[in-house]
Amino acid sequence: MSPKRDVKKHLGRPRDDEARAVRRQQILDGARACFVQKGFHASSIAMIAEEAGVSVANIYQYFETKDDLIVALVEAEVENDLAIVRLIGEASSLREGLDAAMVRLIGMAKMHTVVQLRLEVLAESFRNPAVATVVQQGEERTIAQLAQILRAAQANGEIRTEIKPAQSAAVILALSDGLLSRLPISPRPIRELAHEAVQVLFSHLGMKPV
Amino acid sequence: MSPKRDVKKHLGRPRDDEARAVRRQQILDGARACFVQKGFHASSIAMIAEEAGVSVANIYQYFETKDDLIVALVEAEVENDLAIVRLIGEASSLREGLDAAMVRLIGMAKMHTVVQLRLEVLAESFRNPAVATVVQQGEERTIAQLAQILRAAQANGEIRTEIKPAQSAAVILALSDGLLSRLPISPRPIRELAHEAVQVLFSHLGMKPV
Amino acid sequence: MSPKRDVKKHLGRPRDDEARAVRRQQILDGARACFVQKGFHASSIAMIAEEAGVSVANIYQYFETKDDLIVALVEAEVENDLAIVRLIGEASSLREGLDAAMVRLIGMAKMHTVVQLRLEVLAESFRNPAVATVVQQGEERTIAQLAQILRAAQANGEIRTEIKPAQSAAVILALSDGLLSRLPISPRPIRELAHEAVQVLFSHLGMKPV
Amino acid sequence: MSPKRDVKKHLGRPRDDEARAVRRQQILDGARACFVQKGFHASSIAMIAEEAGVSVANIYQYFETKDDLIVALVEAEVENDLAIVRLIGEASSLREGLDAAMVRLIGMAKMHTVVQLRLEVLAESFRNPAVATVVQQGEERTIAQLAQILRAAQANGEIRTEIKPAQSAAVILALSDGLLSRLPISPRPIRELAHEAVQVLFSHLGMKPV
DNA sequence: AATGAATGAGCCTTCATTCAT
DNA sequence: AATGAATGAAGGCTCATTCAT
Numbered sequence: 079m080s081p082k083r084d085v086k087k088h089l090g091r092p093r094d095d096e097a098r099a100v101r102r103q104q105i106l107d108g109a110r111a112c113f114v115q116k117g118f119h120a121s122s123i124a125m126i127a128e129e130a131g132v133s134v135a136n137i138y139q140y141f142e143t144k145d146d147l148i149v150a151l152v153e154a155e156v157e158n159d160l161a162i163v164r165l166i167g168e169a170s171s172l173r174e175g176l177d178a179a180m181v182r183l184i185g186m187a188k189m190h191t192v193v194q195l196r197l198e199v200l201a202e203s204f205r206n207p208a209v210a211t212v213v214q215q216g217e218e219r220t221i222a223q224l225a226q227i228l229r230a231a232q233a234n235g236e237i238r239t240e241i242k243p244a245q246s247a248a249v250i251l252a253l254s255d256g257l258l259s260r261l262p263i264s265p266r267p268i269r270e271l272a273h274e275a276v277q278v279l280f281s282h283l284g285m286k287p288v
Numbered sequence: 289m290s291p292k293r294d295v296k297k298h299l300g301r302p303r304d305d306e307a308r309a310v311r312r313q314q315i316l317d318g319a320r321a322c323f324v325q326k327g328f329h330a331s332s333i334a335m336i337a338e339e340a341g342v343s344v345a346n347i348y349q350y351f352e353t354k355d356d357l358i359v360a361l362v363e364a365e366v367e368n369d370l371a372i373v374r375l376i377g378e379a380s381s382l383r384e385g386l387d388a389a390m391v392r393l394i395g396m397a398k399m400h401t402v403v404q405l406r407l408e409v410l411a412e413s414f415r416n417p418a419v420a421t422v423v424q425q426g427e428e429r430t431i432a433q434l435a436q437i438l439r440a441a442q443a444n445g446e447i448r449t450e451i452k453p454a455q456s457a458a459v460i461l462a463l464s465d466g467l468l469s470r471l472p473i474s475p476r477p478i479r480e481l482a483h484e485a486v487q488v489l490f491s492h493l494g495m496k497p498v
Numbered sequence: 499m500s501p502k503r504d505v506k507k508h509l510g511r512p513r514d515d516e517a518r519a520v521r522r523q524q525i526l527d528g529a530r531a532c533f534v535q536k537g538f539h540a541s542s543i544a545m546i547a548e549e550a551g552v553s554v555a556n557i558y559q560y561f562e563t564k565d566d567l568i569v570a571l572v573e574a575e576v577e578n579d580l581a582i583v584r585l586i587g588e589a590s591s592l593r594e595g596l597d598a599a600m601v602r603l604i605g606m607a608k609m610h611t612v613v614q615l616r617l618e619v620l621a622e623s624f625r626n627p628a629v630a631t632v633v634q635q636g637e638e639r640t641i642a643q644l645a646q647i648l649r650a651a652q653a654n655g656e657i658r659t660e661i662k663p664a665q666s667a668a669v670i671l672a673l674s675d676g677l678l679s680r681l682p683i684s685p686r687p688i689r690e691l692a693h694e695a696v697q698v699l700f701s702h703l704g705m706k707p708v
Numbered sequence: 709m710s711p712k713r714d715v716k717k718h719l720g721r722p723r724d725d726e727a728r729a730v731r732r733q734q735i736l737d738g739a740r741a742c743f744v745q746k747g748f749h750a751s752s753i754a755m756i757a758e759e760a761g762v763s764v765a766n767i768y769q770y771f772e773t774k775d776d777l778i779v780a781l782v783e784a785e786v787e788n789d790l791a792i793v794r795l796i797g798e799a800s801s802l803r804e805g806l807d808a809a810m811v812r813l814i815g816m817a818k819m820h821t822v823v824q825l826r827l828e829v830l831a832e833s834f835r836n837p838a839v840a841t842v843v844q845q846g847e848e849r850t851i852a853q854l855a856q857i858l859r860a861a862q863a864n865g866e867i868r869t870e871i872k873p874a875q876s877a878a879v880i881l882a883l884s885d886g887l888l889s890r891l892p893i894s895p896r897p898i899r900e901l902a903h904e905a906v907q908v909l910f911s912h913l914g915m916k917p918v
Numbered sequence: 919a920a921t922g923a924a925t926g927a928g929c930c931t932t933c934a935t936t937c938a939t
Numbered sequence: 940a941a942t943g944a945a946t947g948a949a950g951g952c953t954c955a956t957t958c959a960t
Binding site for chain 4: 613620625630637675676694702
């Protein structure tokens with residue numbers, strides 16, 4: 079009735095959006111830990127809840143179903159991957175950028191985690207259309223980002239002008255995924271493989287070998 | 289007195305190893321169909337049994353455990369992959385061989401199946417040591433096979449002598465996996481990607497572009 | 499500001515320990531009913547759940563495993579047996595106490611239940627160490643209790659001072675179990691057997707026959 | 709047509725009854741081993757078959773159902789128990805006979821086995837009428853046998869004439885079972901308990917203590 | 919917002935039993 | 940007679956999810 083009411087009333091307790099975001103992330107972190115260890119379908123909500131330090135029912139206040147949780151996590155992963163590619167563009171040269179990205183990936187402690195999840199995500203993309211959509215959009219953006227970087231390098235004279243940026247970008251990403259997926263099965267250290275792959279790429283791009 | 293007596297005497301029904309092999313394959317086929325659609329852990333034994341047209345209990349007379357079934361199927365898949373690489377070696381030239389293999393893969397109706405399973409297997413390798421072992425041994429053999437082919441091509445003068453066969457083989461396989469894993473997420477047709485990738489490879493190997 | 503704030507803050511629904519105890523007992527009762535009819539290993543959790551009017555999954559929120567449920571029930575039974583012996587001590591004389599106990603056992607409607615379960619428990623003790631431990635500790639306490647009663651009777655001059663209380667107590671318990679186990683197989687009524695057994699005991703203890 | 713045929717023809721292969729008896733015993737032995745370790749209901753036919761060194765299907769040519777197998781084994785056990793009591797009668801005096809029986813039981817390596825099975829049988833008697841019948845008939849015979857022995861001892865003047873042989877026999881058997889069932893739970897060695905029990909019995913029978 | 923409590927459906931595996939050889 | 944092969948039914952246990960507090 080009083081005019082104040084029309085302004086202040088939030089139709090119930092005002093939502094603390096910040097706290098919600100924190101909790102949400104907490105759950106996503108727990109989920110990631112589980113998914114890395116067991117995969118999407120062998121990870122139970124109960125395990126995720128324990129890992130996240132949260133009650134099972136609480137998870138359902140942030141994600142409607144387990145599938146939604148998976149999709150949300152995939153979105154986060156995609157964003158992550160995009161960030162790595164952005165890193166390349168921030169270097170002073172393509173060479174340094176590529177090198178930095180590779181080195182960073184291979185050197186990071188959580189690489190195992192990232193790669194495991196990436197495979198999980200790709201496999202899930204084959205059956206879960208919602209996941210496929212998210213990943214595909216991420217792929218587009220990532221390719222665009224990398225293509226832009228390649229174009230800049232062409233302008234710099236760092237790489238050949240004959241190559242088609244978008245297509246090469248796609249190949250680079252594929253090679254990268256294929257390489258990392260070798261982590262648990264490669265008969266020789268991934269580091270060596272990565273080095274060789276970089277040579278192949280440089281040769282293709284018209285850069286001098288390392 | 290009769291010569292038959294010297295032959296091993298069977299008490300009871302003799303084992304029909306051939307029938308067993310058929311049944312086993314039947315189960316593996318059902319399992320593959322399920323694993324492709326749902327993945328390892330979301331496929332239940334009941335579903336596999338139905339798909340294979342077999343009773344649940346019967347599966348356990350051929351595989352001690354669901355995990356054993358998975359490993360057996362992974363073994364079959366690995367053997368499959370090796371066969372494809374062998375195909376390359378049988379062509380009259382490396383170029384034709386590579387081309388044939390790519391074309392065959394991309395053109396085959398079951399490609400979707402093969403790739404989906406490949407991702408599933410790679411993801412599983414991260415957590416299941418038994419699977420990892422099988423896949424790693426397959427990888428070694430496949431690399432060796434491909435390296436041998438490359439060496440022959442070097443002798444033929446078809447490709448550069450500077451490249452190291454084993455390492456290049458590993459990179460080729462990685463690239464191939466990475467490429468195929470794009471099937472459901474690539475913003476443009478896989479065919480184009482594959483073409484570009486072949487260019488990259490040929491450039492690396494010192495072959496004339498297509 | 500309010501004094502209630504000092505009390506421990508509950509996030510979420512507080513545990514209702516009382517309701518939990520009720521539910522737990524409800525499950526144990528259902529389990530007892532099943533175990534009596536079918537024995538431990540022929541009783542399924544599903545049957546117990548139905549008998550208790552509870553869902554299967556709910557049972558697992560109170561007992562981690564079927565074995566844990568068995569152990570819990572054995573503990574309850576052991577406590578029951580101890581209560582019966584305590585009854586003897588509460589009588590004004592050993593004679594009346596023993597008589598009361600026997601009469602009560604033989605006259606009770608659930609005797610069948612108690613005895614069946616007792617045999618089940620003894621048999622299980624041979625293979626299940628957890629059960630054996632529980633039963634053994636119960637046996638010790640029961641013997642001690644009964645020995646104490648015998649000692650009091652010795653002080654009263656009601657029984658001979660030559661007998662060793664603990665050992666006689668053990669024999670009495672053994673005889674009691676052996677007697678009751680005859681319930682379904684004795685060619686003559688248990689009542690007569692019990693009477694004869696009491697005579698034997700009284701003779702041993704130096705009491706006048708009934 | 710020929711007269712010989714009428715004599716020699718067995719309407720199919722003549723049954724080798726002796727071989728059948730051997731096989732049957734072989735199966736029963738395997739069953740006993742399993743039942744002792746796991747109990748009736750936790751022992752599977754497959755386990756029994758393996759323990760007996762026989763195929764699963766073969767068991768069903770000797771026993772129609774698992775229940776029949778149990779009953780057959782119970783019959784054998786009952787016969788066994790009767791044999792032990794007969795042993796008492798063969799001694800030169802009751803004292804020696806009882807002593808010999810007790811000593812033999814307690815000293816035998818397989819006592820554990822016998823007792824475990826005895827408990828299993830008694831427990832099963834509560835629910836399985838077929839078993840109950842077998843055991844009850846065995847009990848009758850055993851009591852009769854022991855009563856006969858007691859009567860002889862009365863004639864010898866070895867024990868009191870006031871006791872009623874049949875009833876005392878029943879009590880002795882009950883005491884014996886109750887005693888042995890203490891094997892896994894008695895806080896003190898069974899040997900001591902047995903000694904004490906013998907004192908009780910002797911006192912009842914009017915014999916001099918040991 | 920957050921947790922305790924509860925459940926139907928489902929999972930992997932084993933069981934007792936039958937049939938063909 | 941004896942064994943291999945097969946199966947419907949069940950068994951113990953867990954899952955994703957909902958509801959009450």
